[in-house]
Amino acid sequence: MTISQKLFADCYDLLNQLVEWRIFSYRQNTAGQAAGLVLEIGFGTGSNLKYYPDSVEITALEPNPYMFKKILDRASKSNKDVTVIQGYGENIPFKDEAFDTVVVTLVLCMVSDVEKVVSEITRVLKPGGKFYFYEHVSSKSYVGMRFQSFLNPLWSFITTGCNLTRDIERIIKGAGFDEVKSRKFTIRFGTPISLPNVVGVATKIKNM
Numbered sequence: 001m002t003i004s005q006k007l008f009a010d011c012y013d014l015l016n017q018l019v020e021w022r023i024f025s026y027r028q029n030t031a032g033q034a035a036g037l038v039l040e041i042g043f044g045t046g047s048n049l050k051y052y053p054d055s056v057e058i059t060a061l062e063p064n065p066y067m068f069k070k071i072l073d074r075a076s077k078s079n080k081d082v083t084v085i086q087g088y089g090e091n092i093p094f095k096d097e098a099f100d101t102v103v104v105t106l107v108l109c110m111v112s113d114v115e116k117v118v119s120e121i122t123r124v125l126k127p128g129g130k131f132y133f134y135e136h137v138s139s140k141s142y143v144g145m146r147f148q149s150f151l152n153p154l155w156s157f158i159t160t161g162c163n164l165t166r167d168i169e170r171i172i173k174g175a176g177f178d179e180v181k182s183r184k185f186t187i188r189f190g191t192p193i194s195l196p197n198v199v200g201v202a203t204k205i206k207n208m
């Protein structure tokens, strides 16, 4: 447990409120589509919780123990069935083919090894299972990429490890899913600075 983990957990909801009005529809496109046994990796304080259908059974995987109280408070006020497990997406503590759905929102920018996390997701998904993702990603334009690279060290320090420069869509598309449907778009917050994003769903091959 580190001071930066505590600070991040304490400030997350406050910071999130600044952007939530702009991103909630992507929570509907991801958590809102989940079915059956669901694993959410990097659960944070549980911002996706209210978007899950009541019928699902949620396992929340989260490395930061300072998030747990907030998750449990939120879960107790909802109708949702949530089990919280401490752990990392790079080493998911569940057997193969354990989940119908995996949900990841705004997490692959922070993990140490995106490829390993995506490979773990394919491992724990049942054949035909769905991986819903929503992430901010690297810019396609040269100027945008240069700006992100310039800003990244400071951004990463302030946010305790978030990266602006990851081509997450390419990594998911290269991970051997049967089908990946994704949409890239840019979010503007009324400033000249814009944030490229991707939202989508990947389906695991039925007979691997």
Ligand SMILES: C[S@@+](CC[C@H](N)C(=O)[O-])C[C@H]1O[C@@H](n2cnc3c(N)ncnc32)[C@H](O)[C@@H]1O
Pocket: 016, 041, 042, 043, 044, 045, 046, 047, 048, 061, 062, 063, 064, 067, 087, 088, 089, 090, 104, 105, 106, 107, 110, 111, 112
């Ligand atoms: C920006 S927050 C997003 C929280 C939430 N998913 C949301 O959409 O609001 C990123 C979360 O990922 C978690 N995280 C960081 N590294 C991780 C890893 N390697 N595996 C799983 N979760 C991780 C952080 O502790 C944090 O809770």
